[in-house]
Amino acid sequence: xxxxxxxxxxxxxxxxxxxxxxxxxxxxxxxxxxxxxxxxxxxxxxxxxxxxxxxxxxxxxxxxxxxxxxxxxxxxxxxxxxxxxxxxxxxxxxxxxxxxxxxxxxxxxxxxxxxxxxxxxxxxxxxxxxxxxxxxxxxxxxxxxxxxxxxxxxxxxxxxxxxxxxxxxxxxxxxxxxxxxxxxxxxxxxxxxxxxxxxxxxxxxxxxxxxxxxxxxxxxxxxxxxxxxxxxxxxxxxxxxxxxxxxxxxxxxxxxxxxxxxxxxxxxxxxxxxxxxxxxxxxxxxxxxxxxxxxxxxxxxxxxxxxxxxxxxxxxxxxxxxxxxxxxxxxxxxxxxxxxxxxx
Ligand code: FES
Ligand SMILES: [Fe+2]
Numbered sequence: 001x002x003x004x005x006x007x008x009x010x011x012x013x014x015x016x017x018x019x020x021x022x023x024x025x026x027x028x029x030x031x032x033x034x035x036x037x038x039x040x041x042x043x044x045x046x047x048x049x050x051x052x053x054x055x056x057x058x059x060x061x062x063x064x065x066x067x068x069x070x071x072x073x074x075x076x077x078x079x080x081x082x083x084x085x086x087x088x089x090x091x092x093x094x095x096x097x098x099x100x101x102x103x104x105x106x107x108x109x110x111x112x113x114x115x116x117x118x119x120x121x122x123x124x125x126x127x128x129x130x131x132x133x134x135x136x137x138x139x140x141x142x143x144x145x146x147x148x149x150x151x152x153x154x155x156x157x158x159x160x161x162x163x164x165x166x167x168x169x170x171x172x173x174x175x176x177x178x179x180x181x182x183x184x185x186x187x188x189x190x191x192x193x194x195x196x197x198x199x200x201x202x203x204x205x206x207x208x209x210x211x212x213x214x215x216x217x218x219x220x221x222x223x224x225x226x227x228x229x230x231x232x233x234x235x236x237x238x239x240x241x242x243x244x245x246x247x248x249x250x251x252x253x254x255x256x257x258x259x260x261x262x263x264x265x266x267x268x269x270x271x272x273x274x275x276x277x278x279x280x281x282x283x284x285x286x287x288x289x290x291x292x293x294x295x296x297x298x299x300x301x302x303x304x305x306x307x308x309x310x311x312x313x314x315x316x317x318x319x320x321x322x323x324x325x326x327x328x329x330x331x332x333x334x335x336x337x338x339x340x341x342x343x344x
Contacts, residue, residue, distance in 0.1 A: 093105060162275070228245065
């Protein structure tokens with residue numbers, strides 16, 4: 001397929017659906033925020049697989065060893081610069097470079113050459129990587145500092161998203177997350193009223209609770225067609241976990257919205273969903289997986305109502321707010337902690 005240009009496309013993949021929407025922005029809204037960003041889901045990286053993903057303008061090579069360790073490394077082999085994501089393979093616990101077959105252990109050290117000579121003192125450049133709720137997260141810090149905080153699992157017992165999709169669009173993680181407190185856009189864009197009952201800011205975490213009621217006389221999206229209570233948890237600007245409680249059908253839905261800056265202008269927005277309780281009963285795992293998968297396109301359709309606006313908007317540093325607009329400035333003060341690059 002022909003892409004219009006590097007800075008004007010939206011590609012939707014993950015459900016077999018592919019579409020393009022043009023955008024016209026060419027100026028980054030804000031620098032890259034520091035934090036944990038999702039680059040894949042667990043089912044995309046089984047043991048033995050090597051994947052290349054983009055994060056903050058650079059390639060990241062991900063692989064899972066035969067015993068199940070996940071590693072994220074910079075792509076270039078320290079021997080003579082081959083890209084490990086193009087022909088690199090997992091051999092037991094090592095990743096093997098395609099060019100001269102040097103092998104690197106899970107600690108990044110070169111442990112073998114392709115011709116049996118002693119390995120040089122050489123290392124791959126390792127990135128911090130974690131798996132949380134079935135998502136694979138890589139740490140980015142613009143000054144190269146180690147992680148100062150973690151994203152906690154929402155399901156420590158291992159319950160995971162049943163399905164997921166990724167949208168690539170012109171946007172910035174801070175703008176995506178700002179939606180969580182932007183109550184004013186909900187009636188015009190999502191055909192619902194929201195009533196924020198609580199916001200809480202603590203270190204890298206922000207929580208928001210709100211209830212929704214559909215606008216009378218409008219066709220609404222799936223999630224807003226019923227009265228629901230939402231509890232949102234952000235950990236940095238790359239992780240949003242949402243619990244939705246829908247009393248009228250006695251159901252609990254969970255979804256994750258994970259915006260990852262892939263270059264100065266674009267995010268990959270990963271959306272995942274699951275359900276564990278419906279019609280007043282705890283769902284058995286097969287039903288939970290099946291319904292969870294069906295939820296992804298429904299939630300995605302609601303979320304996508306924002307996309308045309310997100311893709312073309314600009315960042316207004318001093319917005320002219322009105323009553324009922326939500327706690328924008330509190331949110332932005334909280335978000336400010338994630339920038340070690342100065343905001344122009
Ligand atoms: S470039 Fe990787 S082994 Fe030579
Ligand atoms: Fe929205």
